[in-house]
Amino acid sequence: MVHEQLISAAVEDYAKAIYELEVRDGRARTSALADRISVTPASASQMVKRLAELGLVSYSRYRGARLTEKGRRLALEVIRHHRLLELFLVEEFGMSWDQVHAEAEALEHVLSEQVEERIAARLGEPVVDPHGDPIPTVTLEIEECATRGLESLEPGERGVFTRVSDSEPAMLRFLAERGIAPGDRLEVVDKQPFDGPVFVRFSGAVEVLGGGLARAMRVRLDPER
Amino acid sequence: MVHEQLISAAVEDYAKAIYELEVRDGRARTSALADRISVTPASASQMVKRLAELGLVSYSRYRGARLTEKGRRLALEVIRHHRLLELFLVEEFGMSWDQVHAEAEALEHVLSEQVEERIAARLGEPVVDPHGDPIPTVTLEIEECATRGLESLEPGERGVFTRVSDSEPAMLRFLAERGIAPGDRLEVVDKQPFDGPVFVRFSGAVEVLGGGLARAMRVRLDPER
DNA sequence: TCCATAAGTTAGCTGAAACTAAATAATGTC
DNA sequence: GACATTATTTAGTTTCAGCTAACTTATGGA
Numbered sequence: 001m002v003h004e005q006l007i008s009a010a011v012e013d014y015a016k017a018i019y020e021l022e023v024r025d026g027r028a029r030t031s032a033l034a035d036r037i038s039v040t041p042a043s044a045s046q047m048v049k050r051l052a053e054l055g056l057v058s059y060s061r062y063r064g065a066r067l068t069e070k071g072r073r074l075a076l077e078v079i080r081h082h083r084l085l086e087l088f089l090v091e092e093f094g095m096s097w098d099q100v101h102a103e104a105e106a107l108e109h110v111l112s113e114q115v116e117e118r119i120a121a122r123l124g125e126p127v128v129d130p131h132g133d134p135i136p137t138v139t140l141e142i143e144e145c146a147t148r149g150l151e152s153l154e155p156g157e158r159g160v161f162t163r164v165s166d167s168e169p170a171m172l173r174f175l176a177e178r179g180i181a182p183g184d185r186l187e188v189v190d191k192q193p194f195d196g197p198v199f200v201r202f203s204g205a206v207e208v209l210g211g212g213l214a215r216a217m218r219v220r221l222d223p224e225r
Numbered sequence: 226m227v228h229e230q231l232i233s234a235a236v237e238d239y240a241k242a243i244y245e246l247e248v249r250d251g252r253a254r255t256s257a258l259a260d261r262i263s264v265t266p267a268s269a270s271q272m273v274k275r276l277a278e279l280g281l282v283s284y285s286r287y288r289g290a291r292l293t294e295k296g297r298r299l300a301l302e303v304i305r306h307h308r309l310l311e312l313f314l315v316e317e318f319g320m321s322w323d324q325v326h327a328e329a330e331a332l333e334h335v336l337s338e339q340v341e342e343r344i345a346a347r348l349g350e351p352v353v354d355p356h357g358d359p360i361p362t363v364t365l366e367i368e369e370c371a372t373r374g375l376e377s378l379e380p381g382e383r384g385v386f387t388r389v390s391d392s393e394p395a396m397l398r399f400l401a402e403r404g405i406a407p408g409d410r411l412e413v414v415d416k417q418p419f420d421g422p423v424f425v426r427f428s429g430a431v432e433v434l435g436g437g438l439a440r441a442m443r444v445r446l447d448p449e450r
Numbered sequence: 451t452c453c454a455t456a457a458g459t460t461a462g463c464t465g466a467a468a469c470t471a472a473a474t475a476a477t478g479t480c
Numbered sequence: 481g482a483c484a485t486t487a488t489t490t491a492g493t494t495t496c497a498g499c500t501a502a503c504t505t506a507t508g509g510a
Binding site: 089 | 347
Binding site: 029030031041042044045046049061062063064 | 457
Protein backbone atom coordinates (compact mmCIF):
# COMPACT_ATOMS: atom_id res chain seq x y z
CA MET A 1 0.00 0.00 0.00
CA VAL A 2 3.05 2.17 0.33
CA HIS A 3 5.42 2.89 -2.55
CA GLU A 4 9.09 2.40 -1.94
CA GLN A 5 10.56 4.53 -4.69
CA LEU A 6 8.47 7.68 -4.83
CA ILE A 7 6.37 7.33 -7.89
CA SER A 8 5.48 10.39 -9.95
CA ALA A 9 1.98 11.26 -11.08
CA ALA A 10 3.06 10.56 -14.67
CA VAL A 11 4.14 7.03 -13.81
CA GLU A 12 0.88 6.46 -11.96
CA ASP A 13 -1.05 7.60 -15.02
CA TYR A 14 0.82 5.15 -17.22
CA ALA A 15 0.24 2.27 -14.82
CA LYS A 16 -3.46 3.06 -14.70
CA ALA A 17 -3.76 3.36 -18.47
CA ILE A 18 -1.89 0.10 -19.05
CA TYR A 19 -4.18 -1.66 -16.59
CA GLU A 20 -7.28 -0.36 -18.31
CA LEU A 21 -6.00 -1.34 -21.73
CA GLU A 22 -5.14 -4.83 -20.51
CA VAL A 23 -8.66 -5.22 -19.17
CA ARG A 24 -10.23 -3.95 -22.38
CA ASP A 25 -7.94 -5.34 -25.06
CA GLY A 26 -5.98 -8.02 -23.27
CA ARG A 27 -2.78 -6.06 -23.84
CA ALA A 28 -1.46 -2.51 -23.88
CA ARG A 29 -0.13 -1.49 -27.26
CA THR A 30 2.19 1.50 -27.28
CA SER A 31 0.03 3.59 -29.57
CA ALA A 32 -3.17 2.89 -27.64
CA LEU A 33 -1.34 3.90 -24.50
CA ALA A 34 -0.02 7.07 -26.11
CA ASP A 35 -3.51 7.86 -27.24
CA ARG A 36 -4.98 7.47 -23.79
CA ILE A 37 -2.33 9.57 -22.06
CA SER A 38 -2.39 12.11 -24.89
CA VAL A 39 1.29 11.95 -25.69
CA THR A 40 3.16 10.84 -28.80
CA PRO A 41 3.95 7.14 -29.28
CA ALA A 42 7.63 8.00 -28.87
CA SER A 43 6.98 9.37 -25.39
CA ALA A 44 4.90 6.38 -24.39
CA SER A 45 7.55 3.99 -25.65
CA GLN A 46 10.18 5.73 -23.58
CA MET A 47 8.02 5.79 -20.48
CA VAL A 48 7.26 2.10 -20.78
CA LYS A 49 11.00 1.57 -20.58
CA ARG A 50 11.09 3.62 -17.40
CA LEU A 51 8.22 1.64 -15.89
CA ALA A 52 10.18 -1.51 -16.69
CA GLU A 53 13.20 -0.13 -14.82
CA LEU A 54 10.93 0.56 -11.87
CA GLY A 55 9.76 -3.04 -11.99
CA LEU A 56 6.19 -2.06 -12.81
CA VAL A 57 5.94 -3.73 -16.21
CA SER A 58 7.72 -6.43 -18.13
CA TYR A 59 8.16 -5.86 -21.79
CA SER A 60 10.21 -6.77 -24.76
CA ARG A 61 10.50 -4.21 -27.50
CA TYR A 62 7.83 -4.18 -30.17
CA ARG A 63 5.39 -6.31 -28.21
CA GLY A 64 3.77 -4.01 -25.69
CA ALA A 65 3.90 -3.86 -21.91
CA ARG A 66 2.45 -6.21 -19.33
CA LEU A 67 1.99 -5.07 -15.75
CA THR A 68 3.91 -6.96 -13.10
CA GLU A 69 2.18 -7.72 -9.81
CA LYS A 70 3.75 -4.58 -8.40
CA GLY A 71 2.55 -2.52 -11.36
CA ARG A 72 -0.90 -3.96 -11.04
CA ARG A 73 -1.07 -3.00 -7.38
CA LEU A 74 0.00 0.54 -8.20
CA ALA A 75 -2.62 0.79 -10.94
CA LEU A 76 -5.35 -0.53 -8.67
CA GLU A 77 -4.42 1.89 -5.94
CA VAL A 78 -4.72 4.82 -8.31
CA ILE A 79 -7.98 3.45 -9.70
CA ARG A 80 -9.35 3.05 -6.19
CA HIS A 81 -8.51 6.67 -5.50
CA HIS A 82 -10.06 7.79 -8.74
CA ARG A 83 -13.33 5.97 -8.31
CA LEU A 84 -13.74 6.79 -4.64
CA LEU A 85 -13.18 10.44 -5.47
CA GLU A 86 -15.72 10.37 -8.28
CA LEU A 87 -18.31 8.84 -6.05
CA PHE A 88 -17.49 11.21 -3.21
CA LEU A 89 -17.88 14.27 -5.40
CA VAL A 90 -21.20 13.04 -6.73
CA GLU A 91 -22.61 11.89 -3.40
CA GLU A 92 -21.34 14.55 -1.04
CA PHE A 93 -21.09 17.59 -3.25
CA GLY A 94 -23.87 16.83 -5.69
CA MET A 95 -21.59 17.28 -8.65
CA SER A 96 -22.69 15.86 -11.94
CA TRP A 97 -21.62 12.66 -13.54
CA ASP A 98 -19.69 14.29 -16.32
CA GLN A 99 -17.74 16.77 -14.19
CA VAL A 100 -16.19 14.45 -11.68
CA HIS A 101 -13.83 12.57 -13.97
CA ALA A 102 -11.55 15.53 -14.60
CA GLU A 103 -11.53 16.44 -10.91
CA ALA A 104 -10.68 12.91 -9.83
CA GLU A 105 -7.96 12.71 -12.47
CA ALA A 106 -6.06 15.46 -10.67
CA LEU A 107 -6.87 14.53 -7.09
CA GLU A 108 -6.14 10.81 -7.37
CA HIS A 109 -2.37 11.35 -7.28
CA VAL A 110 -2.30 13.36 -4.09
CA LEU A 111 -4.82 11.44 -2.01
CA SER A 112 -3.20 10.02 1.11
CA GLU A 113 -4.08 6.61 2.52
CA GLN A 114 -5.56 8.42 5.50
CA VAL A 115 -7.99 10.50 3.52
CA GLU A 116 -8.79 7.63 1.18
CA GLU A 117 -9.80 5.62 4.21
CA ARG A 118 -11.99 8.43 5.54
CA ILE A 119 -13.72 8.84 2.19
CA ALA A 120 -14.35 5.12 1.85
CA ALA A 121 -15.77 4.95 5.36
CA ARG A 122 -18.00 7.94 4.74
CA LEU A 123 -19.38 6.32 1.59
CA GLY A 124 -19.86 2.97 3.33
CA GLU A 125 -17.06 1.05 1.58
CA PRO A 126 -18.73 1.28 -1.83
CA VAL A 127 -18.07 -1.25 -4.58
CA VAL A 128 -18.99 0.67 -7.73
CA ASP A 129 -18.50 4.25 -8.83
CA PRO A 130 -21.10 6.50 -10.52
CA HIS A 131 -20.17 5.20 -13.97
CA GLY A 132 -20.69 1.59 -12.95
CA ASP A 133 -16.99 0.81 -12.68
CA PRO A 134 -16.01 -1.51 -9.84
CA ILE A 135 -13.94 0.05 -7.01
CA PRO A 136 -10.98 -2.03 -5.84
CA THR A 137 -11.15 -2.94 -2.14
CA VAL A 138 -8.65 -1.69 0.43
CA THR A 139 -6.62 -4.81 -0.21
CA LEU A 140 -6.81 -4.09 -3.93
CA GLU A 141 -9.09 -6.89 -4.92
CA ILE A 142 -11.30 -6.11 -7.87
CA GLU A 143 -13.89 -8.03 -9.71
CA GLU A 144 -13.77 -7.10 -13.39
CA CYS A 145 -16.93 -8.66 -14.67
CA ALA A 146 -16.87 -9.52 -18.34
CA THR A 147 -18.62 -6.92 -20.44
CA ARG A 148 -18.99 -6.30 -24.14
CA GLY A 149 -19.16 -3.09 -26.08
CA LEU A 150 -22.77 -2.29 -26.96
CA GLU A 151 -21.76 -2.11 -30.62
CA SER A 152 -20.99 -5.84 -30.58
CA LEU A 153 -24.52 -6.92 -29.62
CA GLU A 154 -26.84 -8.18 -32.34
CA PRO A 155 -30.46 -7.11 -32.61
CA GLY A 156 -32.51 -9.10 -30.14
CA GLU A 157 -29.74 -9.47 -27.58
CA ARG A 158 -30.46 -8.14 -24.12
CA GLY A 159 -28.24 -7.12 -21.25
CA VAL A 160 -27.56 -4.72 -18.44
CA PHE A 161 -25.86 -1.42 -19.06
CA THR A 162 -22.91 -1.91 -16.72
CA ARG A 163 -20.41 0.87 -17.23
CA VAL A 164 -19.36 3.66 -19.51
CA SER A 165 -16.06 5.36 -20.13
CA ASP A 166 -15.88 8.25 -17.68
CA SER A 167 -13.66 10.36 -19.86
CA GLU A 168 -16.24 11.68 -22.32
CA PRO A 169 -18.28 14.42 -20.67
CA ALA A 170 -20.48 14.96 -23.72
CA MET A 171 -21.42 11.31 -23.71
CA LEU A 172 -22.18 11.36 -20.01
CA ARG A 173 -24.34 14.44 -20.35
CA PHE A 174 -26.18 12.80 -23.24
CA LEU A 175 -26.99 9.80 -21.07
CA ALA A 176 -27.82 11.90 -18.04
CA GLU A 177 -30.32 13.97 -20.06
CA ARG A 178 -32.13 10.79 -21.00
CA GLY A 179 -31.97 9.35 -17.52
CA ILE A 180 -29.88 6.38 -18.61
CA ALA A 181 -27.60 5.06 -15.88
CA PRO A 182 -25.58 1.94 -15.07
CA GLY A 183 -27.85 -0.88 -13.97
CA ASP A 184 -30.50 -0.17 -16.59
CA ARG A 185 -31.65 -3.15 -18.60
CA LEU A 186 -31.57 -2.82 -22.36
CA GLU A 187 -32.36 -4.65 -25.56
CA VAL A 188 -30.79 -4.01 -28.92
CA VAL A 189 -33.60 -3.46 -31.42
CA ASP A 190 -31.59 -2.74 -34.53
CA LYS A 191 -28.18 -1.63 -35.66
CA GLN A 192 -26.60 -0.26 -38.78
CA PRO A 193 -23.35 -1.54 -40.23
CA PHE A 194 -20.00 0.25 -40.32
CA ASP A 195 -20.11 1.74 -36.86
CA GLY A 196 -23.51 3.22 -37.56
CA PRO A 197 -26.14 3.99 -34.92
CA VAL A 198 -27.54 1.32 -32.65
CA PHE A 199 -31.22 1.30 -31.69
CA VAL A 200 -31.69 0.31 -28.09
CA ARG A 201 -34.79 -0.07 -25.95
CA PHE A 202 -34.35 1.14 -22.35
CA SER A 203 -37.40 0.37 -20.25
CA GLY A 204 -39.84 1.22 -23.00
CA ALA A 205 -38.32 4.10 -24.95
CA VAL A 206 -36.06 3.31 -27.89
CA GLU A 207 -32.92 5.44 -28.10
CA VAL A 208 -30.64 5.89 -31.09
CA LEU A 209 -27.01 5.77 -30.02
CA GLY A 210 -24.23 6.77 -32.42
CA GLY A 211 -21.39 4.38 -33.11
CA GLY A 212 -18.92 6.15 -30.84
CA LEU A 213 -21.28 6.14 -27.92
CA ALA A 214 -22.18 2.51 -28.51
CA ARG A 215 -18.53 1.49 -28.31
CA ALA A 216 -18.10 3.39 -25.02
CA MET A 217 -21.04 1.63 -23.39
CA ARG A 218 -20.18 -1.69 -21.79
CA VAL A 219 -22.92 -4.22 -21.34
CA ARG A 220 -23.14 -7.34 -19.17
CA LEU A 221 -25.01 -9.96 -21.18
CA ASP A 222 -28.33 -10.98 -19.79
CA PRO A 223 -27.98 -14.26 -17.89
CA GLU A 224 -31.25 -15.11 -19.69
CA ARG A 225 -32.69 -15.60 -16.25
CA MET B 226 -9.69 33.69 -10.25
CA VAL B 227 -8.44 31.93 -13.33
CA HIS B 228 -4.78 31.79 -14.27
CA GLU B 229 -3.85 32.77 -17.76
CA GLN B 230 -0.48 31.11 -18.06
CA LEU B 231 -0.84 27.72 -16.43
CA ILE B 232 0.99 28.01 -13.20
CA SER B 233 2.89 25.03 -11.81
CA ALA B 234 2.56 23.80 -8.25
CA ALA B 235 6.15 24.92 -7.63
CA VAL B 236 5.35 28.49 -8.65
CA GLU B 237 2.25 28.44 -6.45
CA ASP B 238 4.36 27.30 -3.51
CA TYR B 239 6.80 30.15 -4.03
CA ALA B 240 4.02 32.73 -4.27
CA LYS B 241 2.47 31.44 -1.06
CA ALA B 242 5.78 31.39 0.79
CA ILE B 243 6.64 34.93 -0.34
CA TYR B 244 3.25 36.13 0.82
CA GLU B 245 3.67 34.56 4.24
CA LEU B 246 7.15 35.99 4.64
CA GLU B 247 5.95 39.44 3.65
CA VAL B 248 3.22 39.24 6.28
CA ARG B 249 5.63 38.04 8.95
CA ASP B 250 8.83 39.95 8.17
CA GLY B 251 7.68 42.72 5.87
CA ARG B 252 9.77 41.25 3.07
CA ALA B 253 10.82 37.94 1.59
CA ARG B 254 14.56 37.38 1.71
CA THR B 255 15.93 34.77 -0.63
CA SER B 256 17.39 32.60 2.10
CA ALA B 257 14.24 32.70 4.22
CA LEU B 258 12.29 31.70 1.14
CA ALA B 259 14.71 28.88 0.36
CA ASP B 260 14.38 27.70 3.90
CA ARG B 261 10.61 27.62 3.78
CA ILE B 262 10.44 25.76 0.47
CA SER B 263 13.31 23.47 1.49
CA VAL B 264 15.53 24.21 -1.49
CA THR B 265 18.95 25.80 -1.73
CA PRO B 266 19.20 29.61 -1.87
CA ALA B 267 20.49 29.25 -5.42
CA SER B 268 17.27 27.50 -6.46
CA ALA B 269 15.11 30.10 -4.76
CA SER B 270 17.01 32.92 -6.40
CA GLN B 271 16.48 31.38 -9.80
CA MET B 272 12.81 30.76 -9.18
CA VAL B 273 12.27 34.33 -8.04
CA LYS B 274 13.58 35.38 -11.42
CA ARG B 275 11.03 33.08 -13.05
CA LEU B 276 8.22 34.53 -10.95
CA ALA B 277 9.33 37.97 -12.07
CA GLU B 278 9.08 36.88 -15.71
CA LEU B 279 5.57 35.65 -14.98
CA GLY B 280 4.71 39.07 -13.56
CA LEU B 281 4.11 37.66 -10.09
CA VAL B 282 6.84 39.56 -8.26
CA SER B 283 8.93 42.61 -8.80
CA TYR B 284 12.49 42.41 -7.69
CA SER B 285 15.90 43.84 -8.21
CA ARG B 286 18.84 41.60 -7.52
CA TYR B 287 20.12 41.38 -3.98
CA ARG B 288 17.08 42.99 -2.46
CA GLY B 289 14.42 40.32 -2.24
CA ALA B 290 11.11 39.87 -3.99
CA ARG B 291 7.86 41.75 -3.56
CA LEU B 292 4.59 40.29 -4.79
CA THR B 293 2.76 42.19 -7.48
CA GLU B 294 -1.01 42.45 -7.25
CA LYS B 295 -1.22 39.45 -9.57
CA GLY B 296 1.21 37.51 -7.40
CA ARG B 297 -0.69 38.42 -4.29
CA ARG B 298 -3.92 37.14 -5.81
CA LEU B 299 -2.27 33.85 -6.74
CA ALA B 300 -0.87 33.47 -3.22
CA LEU B 301 -4.23 34.21 -1.62
CA GLU B 302 -5.96 31.73 -3.85
CA VAL B 303 -3.57 28.98 -2.82
CA ILE B 304 -3.86 30.01 0.82
CA ARG B 305 -7.64 29.91 0.57
CA HIS B 306 -7.43 26.39 -0.82
CA HIS B 307 -5.01 25.34 1.88
CA ARG B 308 -7.01 26.66 4.79
CA LEU B 309 -10.36 25.49 3.52
CA LEU B 310 -8.90 22.03 3.05
CA GLU B 311 -7.43 21.99 6.54
CA LEU B 312 -10.73 22.96 8.05
CA PHE B 313 -12.63 20.50 5.89
CA LEU B 314 -10.41 17.61 6.90
CA VAL B 315 -10.77 18.49 10.57
CA GLU B 316 -14.51 19.14 10.51
CA GLU B 317 -15.75 16.50 8.11
CA PHE B 318 -13.23 13.72 8.57
CA GLY B 319 -12.31 14.28 12.19
CA MET B 320 -8.64 14.41 11.39
CA SER B 321 -6.33 15.95 13.91
CA TRP B 322 -4.88 19.40 13.92
CA ASP B 323 -1.35 18.28 13.25
CA GLN B 324 -2.11 15.93 10.35
CA VAL B 325 -4.02 18.21 8.08
CA HIS B 326 -1.23 20.57 7.11
CA ALA B 327 0.67 18.01 5.06
CA GLU B 328 -2.51 16.81 3.37
CA ALA B 329 -3.58 20.32 2.45
CA GLU B 330 -0.12 21.10 1.15
CA ALA B 331 -0.58 18.50 -1.57
CA LEU B 332 -4.26 19.00 -2.30
CA GLU B 333 -4.19 22.80 -2.51
CA HIS B 334 -2.64 22.77 -5.97
CA VAL B 335 -5.20 20.52 -7.58
CA LEU B 336 -8.38 21.89 -6.05
CA SER B 337 -10.70 23.26 -8.72
CA GLU B 338 -12.79 26.38 -8.24
CA GLN B 339 -15.84 24.14 -8.36
CA VAL B 340 -14.80 21.93 -5.50
CA GLU B 341 -13.41 24.86 -3.53
CA GLU B 342 -16.83 26.44 -3.75
CA ARG B 343 -18.57 23.26 -2.59
CA ILE B 344 -16.24 22.90 0.36
CA ALA B 345 -16.67 26.52 1.41
CA ALA B 346 -20.45 26.20 1.19
CA ARG B 347 -20.43 23.00 3.21
CA LEU B 348 -18.39 24.67 5.94
CA GLY B 349 -20.59 27.77 5.93
CA GLU B 350 -18.10 30.17 4.32
CA PRO B 351 -15.73 30.01 7.25
CA VAL B 352 -13.31 32.83 8.08
CA VAL B 353 -10.61 31.08 10.10
CA ASP B 354 -8.93 27.69 9.82
CA PRO B 355 -8.20 25.28 12.68
CA HIS B 356 -4.88 26.97 13.45
CA GLY B 357 -6.49 30.38 13.80
CA ASP B 358 -5.29 31.60 10.42
CA PRO B 359 -7.75 33.79 8.51
CA ILE B 360 -9.22 32.31 5.31
CA PRO B 361 -9.32 34.68 2.33
CA THR B 362 -12.83 35.25 0.97
CA VAL B 363 -13.94 34.15 -2.50
CA THR B 364 -12.93 37.57 -3.76
CA LEU B 365 -9.56 37.13 -2.05
CA GLU B 366 -10.01 39.66 0.68
CA ILE B 367 -8.17 38.83 3.84
CA GLU B 368 -7.83 40.55 7.15
CA GLU B 369 -4.35 39.95 8.51
CA CYS B 370 -4.70 41.19 12.03
CA ALA B 371 -1.46 42.35 13.63
CA THR B 372 0.02 39.71 15.87
CA ARG B 373 3.26 39.35 17.78
CA GLY B 374 5.32 36.29 18.50
CA LEU B 375 4.70 35.13 22.07
CA GLU B 376 8.43 35.35 22.75
CA SER B 377 8.25 39.13 22.33
CA LEU B 378 5.75 39.69 25.16
CA GLU B 379 7.05 40.87 28.51
CA PRO B 380 5.88 39.38 31.80
CA GLY B 381 2.55 40.90 32.73
CA GLU B 382 1.39 41.39 29.15
CA ARG B 383 -1.85 39.72 28.18
CA GLY B 384 -3.36 38.75 24.85
CA VAL B 385 -5.29 36.24 22.84
CA PHE B 386 -3.60 33.23 21.30
CA THR B 387 -4.51 33.90 17.68
CA ARG B 388 -2.63 31.51 15.46
CA VAL B 389 0.21 29.08 15.26
CA SER B 390 2.38 27.86 12.43
CA ASP B 391 0.63 24.85 10.93
CA SER B 392 3.81 23.23 9.72
CA GLU B 393 5.09 21.81 13.00
CA PRO B 394 3.11 18.69 13.87
CA ALA B 395 4.98 18.11 17.15
CA MET B 396 4.07 21.59 18.31
CA LEU B 397 0.45 21.14 17.38
CA ARG B 398 0.23 17.84 19.21
CA PHE B 399 1.81 19.45 22.26
CA LEU B 400 -0.85 22.14 22.27
CA ALA B 401 -3.66 19.71 21.55
CA GLU B 402 -2.65 17.53 24.48
CA ARG B 403 -2.97 20.51 26.79
CA GLY B 404 -6.22 21.67 25.25
CA ILE B 405 -4.71 24.96 24.09
CA ALA B 406 -6.35 26.36 20.95
CA PRO B 407 -6.63 29.62 19.05
CA GLY B 408 -8.95 32.04 20.84
CA ASP B 409 -7.61 31.21 24.31
CA ARG B 410 -6.67 34.20 26.47
CA LEU B 411 -3.23 34.17 27.99
CA GLU B 412 -0.93 36.15 30.24
CA VAL B 413 2.84 35.96 30.25
CA VAL B 414 3.93 35.27 33.80
CA ASP B 415 7.67 35.08 33.33
CA LYS B 416 10.27 34.47 30.67
CA GLN B 417 13.91 33.57 30.52
CA PRO B 418 16.43 35.34 28.31
CA PHE B 419 18.16 34.00 25.21
CA ASP B 420 15.22 32.25 23.68
CA GLY B 421 14.56 30.42 26.92
CA PRO B 422 11.18 29.12 28.04
CA VAL B 423 8.20 31.41 28.52
CA PHE B 424 5.79 30.88 31.39
CA VAL B 425 2.23 31.52 30.34
CA ARG B 426 -1.05 31.34 32.21
CA PHE B 427 -3.93 29.91 30.17
CA SER B 428 -7.21 30.14 32.05
CA GLY B 429 -5.69 29.18 35.37
CA ALA B 430 -2.94 26.71 34.59
CA VAL B 431 0.56 27.98 33.91
CA GLU B 432 2.35 26.29 31.02
CA VAL B 433 6.04 26.37 30.24
CA LEU B 434 6.62 26.87 26.54
CA GLY B 435 10.09 26.39 25.00
CA GLY B 436 11.62 29.19 22.96
CA GLY B 437 10.88 27.56 19.61
CA LEU B 438 7.26 27.05 20.45
CA ALA B 439 6.95 30.57 21.81
CA ARG B 440 8.19 32.03 18.52
CA ALA B 441 5.67 29.94 16.56
CA MET B 442 2.72 31.18 18.62
CA ARG B 443 1.24 34.45 17.41
CA VAL B 444 -0.66 36.57 19.88
CA ARG B 445 -3.09 39.44 19.41
CA LEU B 446 -2.41 41.96 22.15
CA ASP B 447 -5.17 42.45 24.61
CA PRO B 448 -7.14 45.57 23.69
CA GLU B 449 -7.03 46.19 27.45
CA ARG B 450 -10.77 46.24 27.28
C1' DT C 451 6.45 -14.70 -50.71
C1' DC C 452 7.23 -9.88 -51.21
C1' DC C 453 6.59 -5.46 -49.99
C1' DA C 454 3.82 -1.35 -48.68
C1' DT C 455 1.98 0.44 -44.69
C1' DA C 456 1.36 0.70 -39.92
C1' DA C 457 3.32 0.35 -35.41
C1' DG C 458 7.13 0.91 -32.40
C1' DT C 459 11.73 2.58 -31.19
C1' DT C 460 15.97 5.45 -31.01
C1' DA C 461 18.45 9.69 -31.08
C1' DG C 462 18.75 14.15 -30.06
C1' DC C 463 16.52 18.39 -28.24
C1' DT C 464 13.65 21.33 -25.00
C1' DG C 465 11.89 23.38 -20.66
C1' DA C 466 11.16 23.00 -15.52
C1' DA C 467 13.14 22.90 -11.45
C1' DA C 468 16.36 21.13 -8.64
C1' DC C 469 21.61 20.84 -7.38
C1' DT C 470 26.96 22.30 -6.44
C1' DA C 471 30.65 25.34 -6.81
C1' DA C 472 32.31 29.70 -7.70
C1' DA C 473 31.74 34.59 -7.94
C1' DT C 474 29.81 38.90 -6.32
C1' DA C 475 27.28 42.18 -3.38
C1' DA C 476 25.73 43.81 1.29
C1' DT C 477 26.51 44.21 6.07
C1' DG C 478 28.34 45.03 10.44
C1' DT C 479 32.45 45.57 13.39
C1' DC C 480 36.40 47.58 14.64
C1' DG D 481 36.69 53.25 5.91
C1' DA D 482 38.60 48.43 5.48
C1' DC D 483 37.60 43.95 5.67
C1' DA D 484 35.57 39.60 7.34
C1' DT D 485 31.26 37.46 7.27
C1' DT D 486 26.95 36.52 5.42
C1' DA D 487 23.62 36.74 1.75
C1' DT D 488 22.69 36.45 -3.03
C1' DT D 489 23.49 35.45 -7.66
C1' DT D 490 25.62 33.13 -11.78
C1' DA D 491 27.33 29.27 -14.27
C1' DG D 492 27.12 24.82 -15.35
C1' DT D 493 24.97 20.05 -14.50
C1' DT D 494 21.26 16.71 -13.59
C1' DT D 495 16.68 14.41 -13.92
C1' DC D 496 12.03 14.10 -15.62
C1' DA D 497 8.95 13.90 -19.18
C1' DG D 498 7.64 15.67 -23.08
C1' DC D 499 8.67 16.63 -28.40
C1' DT D 500 10.23 15.77 -33.74
C1' DA D 501 12.59 13.30 -37.12
C1' DA D 502 14.62 9.32 -38.63
C1' DC D 503 14.93 4.54 -38.39
C1' DT D 504 13.43 -0.41 -37.54
C1' DT D 505 10.29 -4.15 -37.03
C1' DA D 506 5.62 -6.28 -37.74
C1' DT D 507 1.67 -7.23 -40.49
C1' DG D 508 -1.48 -8.13 -43.96
C1' DG D 509 -2.65 -8.03 -49.01
C1' DA D 510 -1.65 -9.07 -53.67
